[in-house]
Amino acid sequence: GAGVSQSPRYKVTKRGQDVALRCDPISGHVSLYWYRQALGQGPEFLTYFNYEAQQDKSGLPNDRFSAERPEGSISTLTIQRTEQRDSAMYRCASSLSGVGEGNTEAFFGQGTRLTVV
C-alpha cells in the first residue's frame, strides 16, 4: 500500500478482554515500530522489529503486552486482559532501514484508538 495501514481505526473493548491490533507496513520496509500515545503526550516507544526479529521490547509495559511479526511484514500487537489504563492511541511506523548509518525516516500510520471500558 501507499502508506502504513493500521486496523481497526477504533476499538472499544470491555475490561478483561484481549485485543489484537494490526499493522501493515509499507511494502519492503525492514523495520517496524509500535508506539503508544496518551492524549497530550508524545509517542511512547513500545517495541520494534527488523524483519521478523524483535530487536527491542524494552518499552512494553508488562507481560500482558506482546507483539509479533512472523513473516517480516504484517505485525500484531496483542494486549491481554485489558485494563482501563491501556486506553490510548496505538501507532505503528515502518522504515526502509532502521539500522546502520543510512538510517531513513519512519512513516507512521493513522493509529488505532483503543478505549477500554
Add this chain to the structure above:
Amino acid sequence: DAKTTQPPSMDCAEGRAANLPCNHSTISGNEYVYWYRQIHSQGPQYIIHGLKNNETNEMASLIITEDRKSSTLILPHATLRDTAVYYCIVRGFAGGTSYGKLTFGQGTILTVHP
C-alpha cells in the same frame, strides 16, 4: 538514551521564520539528531535529520552546533499549516541504548498566527 530539552511552546507570525531550539548535551558520536512534527491527531511526520553538518531539504533547515550539543530547526517561511508539536530526537545508528528506536519527548508546541 541521550536526552533532549525543548521549550514547551513558541509562537511565530505567518510568513516569518520559525527557529526551534533543542539541547542535547549528552549526545554521543554515533547519534543523529532527528526532527519530527505532529499535526493535531495525525501520526508524527519526519522533517529532517543530521549528524554534524547543517542540512536542508524542502521542508526545513537543521543547524547543528560544532560541539553537537544543540541544534535549531528552521522553518524559513512559516504558514498556518505548520502549527504542530515539533519533536527533537537523538537516535543511534550503531550500538548504544538509542540504537534503532525513536524516543519522543514532550516537544515544542509551535503556533503560527496570522
